[in-house]
Amino acid sequence: MRTLGKLLVIVFVVVMSAQVQAQQINFDRNIDNFRYPDKRGVNVFESPKDTTSTFDGVDVRVGGSFALQFQxxxxxxxxxxxxxxxxxxxNFNLATANMDLDVALYDGVRMHLRTYLSSRHHHEPYVKGGYLLIDKLDFVSEGFLSDFMQYTTIKVGHMENNYGDxxxxxxxxAQALYNPFIGNLIMDAFTTEVGAEVxxxxxxxxxxxxxxxxxxNQNVEEDITGKTGGASFLAKLGYDKQVNDDLRLRLTGSLYNTxxxxxxxxxxxxxAGARYYGVMQALDADSDDFRAGRYNPNxxxxxxxxxxxxxxxxxGLEFFGTVEMAKGKASAETDDRTTMQYAGELIYRFGADENIYVGGRYNLVDAEDISGEDVTINRAQIAAGWFMTRNILLKAEYVIQNYDDFGQNSILNDGKFNGAMVEAVISF
Structure with a gap:
């Protein structure tokens, strides 16, 4: 893995050098159906669907991001x-870095690959995942199913699942530019699996x-049931409309089932690990619990x-909300358990091109814990940010998180953490 990491860094330097030389002639880093990694990508959800093509041969876009926090x-x-x-x-936390490769392979066909060059859990580079995005089937034959593909996108890879918004x-x-806060949700739904989405x-x-x-983690080993794995089904249904110059409405419902x-x-x-470093760590622990500060219903x-x-x-005023229900069990359990999560964030963006913002978020998790206890975790965050340029964001946050009803045999018994963080983010 470390050899692979070194190789990726060398490739990054070589490709970046070549791209910089090319951009001395033409500084155009745009490719079709692409969510920009800078301020233009804020409040963008799925990659846009635009049937207008600018394809003129294979085009490689090298990008990356860097984030550093004082905690x-x-x-x-x-x-x-x-x-x-x-x-x-x-003190300062470990600086994190990503490298992104986005490649226009054919008219209506794009590849994305993200590598974590440095992260909290793995200091060496490793691949997060990647996918193939298909908006046209002209590689089969010109105009193949064009009426259908005008509205359709096919996504295939070992990739981040599109569960929820x-x-x-x-x-x-390190790609923290889209997040107006510093921490993610308490119950952070995120995974990378091999599959396809239409x-x-x-x-x-x-x-x-x-x-x-x-x-x-991909492998072909059989478990005690004689299976090498299972299957997960995802679905999303929603509506997203720019009603007029001032008002945008979006509402989605998502399902993940296995x-x-x-x-x-x-x-x-x-x-990559949770953003709040070193919190709720047992005194006698030999290693860092890099997921501490989050909650996993197990x-x-x-x-x-x-x-x-x-x-x-x-x-300039925006609201984003989350209502989530997760129900299931571990194999040793006979009955399902249910966990509920609620979150609401209110952001006000102002200034030239809305380059400054202030906001707050409240997050609540109410769970039937695997220990058999009914537990509650709540978090309040207040944040402010300044886009110094569309590629550079400086933000600050004050956070309070409380743990209620955890038993005496839990490190989270009457737990609490609070304080301030400042984060600088560069993304291009």
């Missing part, structure tokens, strides 16, 4: 013997169905999750 967060819990916390102080606004390792978009309506093999998989990672797959073998997301933007 001043304190944590506490009941402090019972055997469950004391490490002290969290104030919250994952379009979350920080993805989209149909027309007159503002959005429909998507997808299937994956339900596995984060009858059985050896291990479901829907709420536990982000190997529905590890069967799960049905539903997420509803409203988005309203009027002028």
């Amino acid at each position: 001043a967060i304190e944590n506490e819990n009941a402090g019972l013997p055997g469950y004391q916390l490490k002290e969290a102080g104030s 919250a994952h379009f606004r979350r920080s993805d390792n 989209y149909y978009r027309r007159d503002g309506f959005i429909g998507m169905v997808g299937f994956t093999n339900g596995k984060l 009858g059985y998989v050896p291990s479901s990672y829907l709420y536990n797959a982000d190997r 529905l590890t073998n069967s799960i049905t999750a539903v997420m509803i997301n409203p988005f309203v933007k009027y002028g």
Whole structure:
């Protein structure tokens, strides 16, 4: 893996050098049906569908992102013997970096590949995932199913699942420019699986169905049931319309369902790690719990999750909401457990080209924990940000997170963390 990482860095430097030389003649880094990694990509969800083609041969776009935070967060819990916390102080976190390759391969065919060059959990580079995006089938024959493909997109790969809309606004390792806050949701639905998704978009309506093999870590080994894996079904239905110059409305409902998989990672797959470093860590722990600050309901073998997301933007004021239900169990359990998550964020953007914003988010998780307890976690965040340029974002956040009803045998018993963070993000 480290050899691969070094090779990727060398490739990045060589390709970037060649691209910089080419851009001395023509600084045009746009490709078709592309969500920009800069400020133009804010409040963009699925990659846009535009039948206008600019394809003129294979075109490689090399991009990347970089994020660095200064953290001043304190944590506490009941402090019972055997469950004391490490002290969290104030300093800089590990700088994170991504490298993106987006390649126009053919008219209406694009590839995306993201590599984490540095992340909290893996300091060495490794591939997050990639996919092939097909908006035309002209590679079969010119104009093949053109009436159908005018509204259809096919996505295939080992890729981030399109479950819900919250994952379009979350920080993805160093790509933190789309997120107006610093932390992601408490119950962070994010996973990468091998599969395919088919989209149909027309007159503002959005429909998507997808299937994956339900596995984060790919292998062909059989489990104790004699299976090498399972299958997950995804679906999304919604409406997204720019009603007029001031008002945009979007409402989607999403489904993720698997009858059985050896291990479901829907709420536990982000190997880049949570944004709040060093919080709620056991004093005697030998290693960093890189997912601390989040909550995983541990529905590890069967799960049905539903997420509803409203988005309203009027002028500079925007609201984004999340209502989520996850139900399922681990294989050793006989009864299903249910976890509910609610989140609402209100953002006001102002200034030249809405380059400054302030906002707040409240996030609540109410869960039947695998321990058998009914537990609650709530978080309040207040944030402000400044797009210094469309590629550079400076943001600050104050966060308070409380853990309620966790038992005496939990490190989260009467747990709490609070404090401030500042994050600088560069994305291009």
